Every structure is written in C-alpha cells, then in structure tokens.
Amino acid sequence: MRHWLMKSEPSDYCFDDLVRDGYISWIGVRNYQARNFMRDDMRVGDGVLFYHSSCDEPGIVGLAEVSRLAHPDITQFDPSSPYYDPKATPEAPRWVHVDIRPIRKTRLLALPEIRDCPELANMRLLQRGNRLSITPVEPEEWHFILKRLES
DNA sequence: GCCAACGTTGGC
DNA sequence: GCCAACGTTGGC
Numbered sequence A: 001m002r003h004w005l006m007k008s009e010p011s012d013y014c015f016d017d018l019v020r021d022g023y024i025s026w027i028g029v030r031n032y033q034a035r036n037f038m039r040d041d042m043r044v045g046d047g048v049l050f051y052h053s054s055c056d057e058p059g060i061v062g063l064a065e066v067s068r069l070a071h072p073d074i075t076q077f078d079p080s081s082p083y084y085d086p087k088a089t090p091e092a093p094r095w096v097h098v099d100i101r102p103i104r105k106t107r108l109l110a111l112p113e114i115r116d117c118p119e120l121a122n123m124r125l126l127q128r129g130n131r132l133s134i135t136p137v138e139p140e141e142w143h144f145i146l147k148r149l150e151s
Numbered sequence B, C: 001g002c003c004a005a006c007g008t009t010g011g012c
Helices: A015-021 A032-041 A111-115 A139-149
Strands: A003-008 A047-052 A059-072 A096-110 A134-137
Touching: A003 A059, A003 A139, A015 A047, A015 A059, A015 A096, A032 A096, A032 A134, A047 A096, A047 A139, A059 A111, A059 A139, A096 A111, A096 A139, A134 A139
Parallel strands: A003 A047
Antiparallel strands: A003 A134, A047 A059, A059 A096
C-alpha cells in the first residue's frame, strides 16, 4: 500500500465537505504527472493525507483513502466544463481520476510545523518549486505524520 | 497582490 | 527540437 498527499483549496472543497459527502471524485486534474500517479500507482486502500492549500493556514487537515481506481474523467468531454479538453475523446480519454473517502478529520498539521520536522525534510511537498496537487508520501513520512497528529 | 517556479503552447 | 511567451500554482 502506498501513501499520498492530495491538495485541495478549502474554498473549493474542504475536508468537512468530504466527510459530508462520504466520498469525492477527484476530477479536474490536468497535469500529466499527477494523472500518472492516479492512473499507474494509486490503488484502492492507499492512504491519503488531505491538504488544504491556498488558504490562511495551509496544512494537513484529515486522513482519507483511495476508494476507487482511476477511471476516465468525464468533464474532459464536456464543452461547458472548465475542465474540457478538446483533444480528448471517449475513445482516447486523456484524463482520469480516482475517488477518495474520508477516514477521519485530524488536527491541523500546518505547513510551518511540517517544515520544522527534520524527519519530513525530504517530503515531496516541501521540495523547491513543487506545485503538484498529488504527491507520493514515503512510508516513514506517513508513519511520522500519523504519530505527530496524535500529539 | 506579488512573484518564483514550473508546465504548456505554438511558431519556427 | 528549440525556446519565448504565456498561464497556473501556491506561499507569503
């Protein structure tokens, strides 16, 4: 089982929304690296750190898990969608998404606190210029964060 | 609002 | 294939 960090802007969709909805289809990813993680590497049951970005207090706010394998993102075919991709066709879909479901809300593990942990210094999230909305989390990082969230 | 960093586009 | 221009991300 792998582990992931997934970013969402809470003004668009926050962890409480995920708890309310029971699951979310992670549509709208239009970056090839993030797509490839979903398509090639994400499996049902993989752990997910739910991260709030572009907000007052960026950081990890909850735990979730992958609940459905990657499948075509239908918004790519919809000319009225902001995620429309004229080069994608149902015969040759370009974009996929997984679903995730909530495990539990956690305390805020804020970005500055993450930065202050030497154990997390190599996190993909912290790497210079990283903008990926989906990044892998190493097992040691995952376990450290889970322990840290309890303190 | 600023701006660094990065990805994508498209002309050549 | 190169690369300038442009758009987006996301912390501050």
